[in-house]
Amino acid sequence: MADAPIALTDVTPRPRHEHATRREYDAPYRWFIGAALSLALFGGFALALAVALAGAFEWDWGARPLQLSQAHGQLQLIGFGGLFTGGVAFRLMPRFSGHPLRLTPLVRFVIPLVGGSLILRALAEPASDGALRDAGLLVSAGLLVVGAGAFAAIVLRTIARPDTRAEATAYFFSLGSVGFFAASILNFALVVEVVNDSLQVAPTLKQSALVFVEQYGFTLFFICGIGTRAVPNFTGRPRPYTSTRVIAVALAAGVALFACGALWIAHQGVSGTAARAANAGLLLISASLISVAWLSGVFNPSADRVATASGAPFWFVRSAFAWMVFTAALLAWYGARGFADAALPEAHALDAARHTLALGVLTVMIMGMGMMILPEFAGRRLQHPNEDALVIVLVVVMNIAVVMRIWPSIEGIGWLGNTRYWPMVISGTLATVGLASFAAMFFQSYFEQRDPGWARPQNLPARRAARR
Numbered sequence: 001m002a003d004a005p006i007a008l009t010d011v012t013p014r015p016r017h018e019h020a021t022r023r024e025y026d027a028p029y030r031w032f033i034g035a036a037l038s039l040a041l042f043g044g045f046a047l048a049l050a051v052a053l054a055g056a057f058e059w060d061w062g063a064r065p066l067q068l069s070q071a072h073g074q075l076q077l078i079g080f081g082g083l084f085t086g087g088v089a090f091r092l093m094p095r096f097s098g099h100p101l102r103l104t105p106l107v108r109f110v111i112p113l114v115g116g117s118l119i120l121r122a123l124a125e126p127a128s129d130g131a132l133r134d135a136g137l138l139v140s141a142g143l144l145v146v147g148a149g150a151f152a153a154i155v156l157r158t159i160a161r162p163d164t165r166a167e168a169t170a171y172f173f174s175l176g177s178v179g180f181f182a183a184s185i186l187n188f189a190l191v192v193e194v195v196n197d198s199l200q201v202a203p204t205l206k207q208s209a210l211v212f213v214e215q216y217g218f219t220l221f222f223i224c225g226i227g228t229r230a231v232p233n234f235t236g237r238p239r240p241y242t243s244t245r246v247i248a249v250a251l252a253a254g255v256a257l258f259a260c261g262a263l264w265i266a267h268q269g270v271s272g273t274a275a276r277a278a279n280a281g282l283l284l285i286s287a288s289l290i291s292v293a294w295l296s297g298v299f300n301p302s303a304d305r306v307a308t309a310s311g312a313p314f315w316f317v318r319s320a321f322a323w324m325v326f327t328a329a330l331l332a333w334y335g336a337r338g339f340a341d342a343a344l345p346e347a348h349a350l351d352a353a354r355h356t357l358a359l360g361v362l363t364v365m366i367m368g369m370g371m372m373i374l375p376e377f378a379g380r381r382l383q384h385p386n387e388d389a390l391v392i393v394l395v396v397v398m399n400i401a402v403v404m405r406i407w408p409s410i411e412g413i414g415w416l417g418n419t420r421y422w423p424m425v426i427s428g429t430l431a432t433v434g435l436a437s438f439a440a441m442f443f444q445s446y447f448e449q450r451d452p453g454w455a456r457p458q459n460l461p462a463r464r465a466a467r468r
């Protein structure tokens with residue numbers, strides 16, 4: 001019994017013919033994770049550091065910091081958050097819904113289309129105005145529409161079915177995929193405006209509405225879908241179907257209200273009614289986030305079903321939900337103030353909420369849930385059993401990175417000098433180190449577990465000895 005084989009998901013690549021039937025199709029989630037981490041580490045986080053350093057040292061880069069920060073936002077939200085959560089969702093959807101993934105021939109096109117679009121945009125946007133830049137921006141926007149369309153089609157055909165067993169997660173994933181497609185259309189329209197009017201960057205308010213839909217209307221839905229489905233398994237909480245569905249719809253309504261209000265003002269000029277509608281959207285989102293955190297059971301568990309070996313990674317999940325509650329508090333405060341004043345929240349207020357959600361919820365949740373549910377990390381707990389201290393250090397590093405990033409934005413107009421960028425430099429450095437460590441652990445385990453012999457019973461004594 002002591003030498004019984006360990007039940008682990010095999011991570012060795014299968015020969016091609018094993019993917020031949022649809023029933024057996026297993027989404028290439030490792031490619032999605034690899035693409036997401038590469039776009040984040042070599043793109044989004046690198047640009048964040050460049051923009052923060054340019055601000056701190058007051059480098060005279062003209063419009064470039066603005067262009068690079070827009071490219072940074074796209075790489076982080078769509079490239080990192082979208083591809084990571086989307087790839088994991090492709091893997092989880094058949095398990096959640098009881099149906100195999102549909103439209104599987106499209107899956108292989110999602111990474112080249114979305115990744116290609118983002119890389120092209122990051123290269124084209126800072127280039128000097130001309131036909132090449134225009135073509136690059138338009139092709140990039142077109143690729144994103146096709147990529148988002150393919151992504152949404154796969155998700156909707158797989159999970160938006162009357163006989164789905166995915167419960168409320170079907171709502172979150174379906175609405176999130178529609179949000180992604182809507183954002184890609186909005187992005188296309190904005191890029192056409194940039195090209196037609198030879199603008200250096202997309203107009204700020206319209207870009208802010210776009211980024212809002214990408215973040216709250218797409219990646220947040222996938223985080224909530226996984227969070228309300230998988231996290232209650234660890235906290236022993238029930239998964240109430242009706243209330244969770246209502247939350248998904250309320251979240252969608254909140255995103256639509258804010259985006260429409262902001263776009264109305266951007267096109268038609270100042271309007272108290274549109275501003276109030278946008279702020280009502282923020283209040284709805286705030287209430288939805290509080291409800292998701294409550295339903296997850298992280299702060300009110302009924303039972304402790306977290307395995308001892310997952311105790312340390314679960315601190316990432318706790319932190320992510322704590323930041324979710326903090327985001328809700330910020331949105332409630334800014335939304336209520338804006339509603340009373342009949343004005344949109346200031347840019348720094350939106351930035352504070354945006355980065356609390358982007359770094360504190362999205363990035364920290366990706367790291368925590370990744371460590372808890374990905375097969376590579378399940379195997380890693382056997383291969384490297386004494387890593388709890390390292391994981392806790394990473395939890396601390398990421399939480400300090402969040403505080404450093406949002407601190408200057410919360411100070412707002414009270415801190416306008418170049419020194420406001422120094423905490424951002426610290427944040428970018430810490431977050432890069434944290435995410436790079438996560439990536440290194442993931443790929444190290446993937447390559448170690450490709451050795452067909454590593455999970456065999458006869459290798460168990462060696463692993464036990466290593467654990468002592």
Ligand code: HEM
Nearest residue numbers: 048051069070073076077207211351358359424427428431
């Ligand atoms: C690691 C720490 C990070 C640093 C230091 C950082 C830095 C910055 C800076 C300096 C800006 C420009 C802000 C402004 O001009 O008001 C910005 C904008 C933005 N960031 Fe980050 N960021 C970080 C992480 C992230 C992450 C993880 C995400 C998403 C997952 C993200 C998404 C965005 C978005 C969407 C924008 C707005 C871009 C636009 O205006 O189009 N950031 N960030």
